[in-house]
Amino acid sequence: MAAYGTVDCGLASLATNPPEHLTMLEESADALLTRHGDVGRVRAYRGKRPGFDRDVWREIAEAGWLGVLVPERDGGIGLGHLELCVLAERLGAALAPEPYVSVTALAISVISAADNAEARERLLPEALTGKLVPALAWRPDNGSDVTLDRAANALTGRKSLVSPVAGADGFLVSANTPDGMAAFWVPRDADGLSVETDLLADGSFSGRLSFAGAPAGEPLFRDSASAGKAFEQAVERARLAASAEMLGVMKQAFDMTRDYLQQRTQFGRPLAGFQTIQHRLADLFIQHRLACASVLEAIRTMEGGAEARVAAAAVSAAKARSSDAGLKIVREAIQLHGAIGYTDEYDIGLFLKRALVLSAWLGNAKFHRRRFAMLDPVV
Amino acid sequence: MTIPLDYNAMPDDAFRRELRAWIEANYPEEKRSPPRRLVYAEIEDWFQALSKKGWLAPGWPVEHGGMGLGPSKYVIYVEEMERHGCARLPDHAIQMVGPLLINYGDAAQKAKYLPRILAGEDIWCQGYSEPNAGSDLASLRTEAVRDGDDYVVNGQKIWTTLAHSANWIFMLVRTDKAAVRPQRGISFLLAPLTAKGVTVRPITNLKGDQDFCEVFFDNVRVPVANLVGKENEGWAMAKALLGYERIFLGTPRLPGYSLNRLRLLCEELGAFEDTAVLDQFTQHRLDVRDLTSAFEGYIEHIRNGGEVGPDVSFLKIWATEVNQRITDTMIEVAGDLGGFREDIAVGNAEVDVMSEFLRARTSTIYGGSNEIQRGVIAKNVLGLPT
Secondary structure (H helix, E strand, O other): OOOOOOOOOOHHHHOOOOOOHHHHHHHHHHHHHHHOOOHHHHHHHOOOOOOOOHHHHHHHHHOOHHHOOOOHHHOOOOOOHHHHHHHHHHHHHOOOOOOHHHHHHHHHHHHHHOOOHHHHHHHHHHHHOOOOOEEEEOEEEOOEOOEEEOOOOEEEEEEEEEEOOOOOOEEEEEEEEOOEEEEEEEEOOOOOEEEEEEEOOOOOEEEEEEEEEEEOOOOOOOOHHHHHHHHHHHHHHHHHHHHHHHHHHHHHHHHHHHHHHHHOEEOOEEHHHOHHHHHHHHHHHHHHHHHHHHHHHHHHHHHOOOOHHHHHHHHHHHHHHHHHHHHHHHHHHHHHHHHHHHOOOOOHHHHHHHHHHHHHOOOOHHHHHHHHHHHOOOO | OOOOOOHHHOOHHHHHHHHHHHHHHHOOHHHOOOOOOOOHHHHHHHHHHHHHHOOOOOOOOHHHOOOOOOHHHHHHHHHHHHHHOOOOOOOHHHHHHHHHHHHHOOHHHHHHHHHHHHOOOOOEEEEOOEOOEOOOHHHOOOEEEEEOOEEEEEEEEEEEEOHHHOOEEEEEEEOOOOOOOHHHHEEEEEEEOOOOOEEEEEEOOOOOOOOEEEEEEEEEEEEHHHEEOOOOOHHHHHHHOOOHHHHHHHOOHHHHHHHHHHHHHHHHHOHHHOHHHHHHHHHHHHHHHHHHHHHHHHHHHHHOOOOOOHHHHHHHHHHHHHHHHHHHHHHHHHHHHHHOOOOEEEOOEEEOHHHHHHHHHHHOOOOOOHHHHHHHHHHHHOOOOO
16 A cells, blocks of 8 residues: 555545555455456447456455445445445546446445345345346436336336446336335346447446336335435445546546656657646646545545435535546546547547546536535525 | 643643633634734733743743644644634744754753743744745855854845844855855854844735835844854755644635635625525635545644655645635625725625735745645656656
8 A cells, every 4th residue: 555645645545544454455456457457458348238347247246345335244245435435446547347336336235225125135145246237227317207006016217327237137226106215126128128228438338218017026115215215325325436436547547647748758858857747747636635535534424424414415525526636637638648648549548538427427526516515505 | 840741641632622721711802813914012912821821832842841742732732723713923933943943953052042932032033035045945145154253144035024023033044155056055043133234124015014024134243153053054954844834834724714704705795696606605615625624634644643745735735726716706706896905894794805815825925835836746746857
């Protein structure tokens, strides 16, 4: 683990009193991911289903990462948000195409919280071992949401912005019922479900689901309140973890750019020797440090048992900062690379595209600044 | 004689409570959060109260009359002073001269100067910058030439904060013009401002205040006994004096204060009805919030025995530039009143718009300009070529 304050430090190095296992977690994550290739690995999956490597997914599952927040008695490894974020950060730095944050923070969080024990015990082990890739479908599509036809116990309506989608084996779907919100598990090949995909900038997919009388099965939660709470918690976790993933993306893009500028010679000296370049790199370093601080603050707040509103405000602050900082760094990274940065062949562009997707996902910076102001109003 | 308390052995909370209670009971209410640096005469009562309590010099060792605080307790001391809005004292002697003499001074110098500093009998100012030696301090040219038992000093210092209310100056002077590197020919000298040949001229700043001065030396005779440490070794001592306290250049207090003023202005003007203003304000809030998180993270690192590295510059850069952006917004929100020189009356409040805007200009310049700080990050953190 890098020493505090050095150029190499990330979340684990900057965390206050980090647990001893954090270094090991960080190192084993880097080792697992680099074993399968460098950041260019993502190219092979762009626009292709399922969009990631099932073997890598299995290894991630074997390492226990999918159950990082799941209690040990339920088959997880029972760690906290700091560990979730360090893992997300390492996946971000590797530009891993595997949908770790969405599956772990969104889908598995909800499955793990389900109070329908039969459904939980059926789905959770499958999900934790990587055999089943679940996705959370919680966003209505243009105002049209999914509703439960109680008589037929079937779902009708649409969901959007579902992730993962191309490699998902089924969906945890929120639906309106006369008693409020309920959640159901719908396998991908269920009758009455059609899945469409939209290609994202980084080559991954976003999903639109149409339900036309798809069988709903048993609800995962006994009442609307517990379902709502589980979904909210999952979304906050995912926003936090996505912010951490962005930390990895921005830091790796920054490091690549710094290395490039030290090697690239013009006018008889390395570009990194020019003060105009040095000051811009210093500004990008500052952005990364601020984003780390903001994410660590959100982790502390989530871990510290703060009331939901306070935790949500901290998460919004982190998502806003990491989105802004990430986009700033990758934009500057392209400019500082010059023409080579605009080629598809050179890796730096992969960071730009991942950052664009991550910053827009689950609310961009502007959305989260306004949400912060709403959750923690000045007057 | 009472045995001095070992504050470092106290639990943090107890230490904080004791400080807080005493500050609240003793700090003059009307002097909370003053808009400018106060001179000694304006803050003498507080200075003397701290002095009598033995709390004037938190970082000095106990045997020299300080509190002997280690970094973690020192941080609490500063936090509590800032929290209450205590004015910054004329503290060059406490921050710099004390540590300089304690580390490098001889026995006679310690015995002569330290008690007078603690008693408020001597007020010191810092003679570093010169007209042609600002960011490039090592190029300084104020000269001290040995003549018998004296040095004869000629030259000029500038941006000397509060020199007009001080009676002593600790200064860097050139004692070897032929040194291979300019840093090698510099010495630390202590000079009375009452000496013949010294002229102090206050400089009016953009706010209209006189915080800093020019100090001229015209054949001023300073005894060789006033040399601190060895001749030509002043530069290394000056660098060593930059301790962990420099983290406080990046305190969130300054932008936090400006943010509160901006909030008051917006509330009184009803400006939060305007979504664009509210968005801008929220951006500033988050800028200060994330600075606070980063600052507190760094403080924790120091508390846990960590070093202050060159990366600490990022706090100063961000704190001061956020502060400036907030005051830019104050001017904008003030609208037609944005050009008023005095505090502006809005609703039930008076807001120091211009004063805050102008004050914020200095913060990116002092303590190592932000350009210098970026250079420090580039070279000493990012490892970019010099």
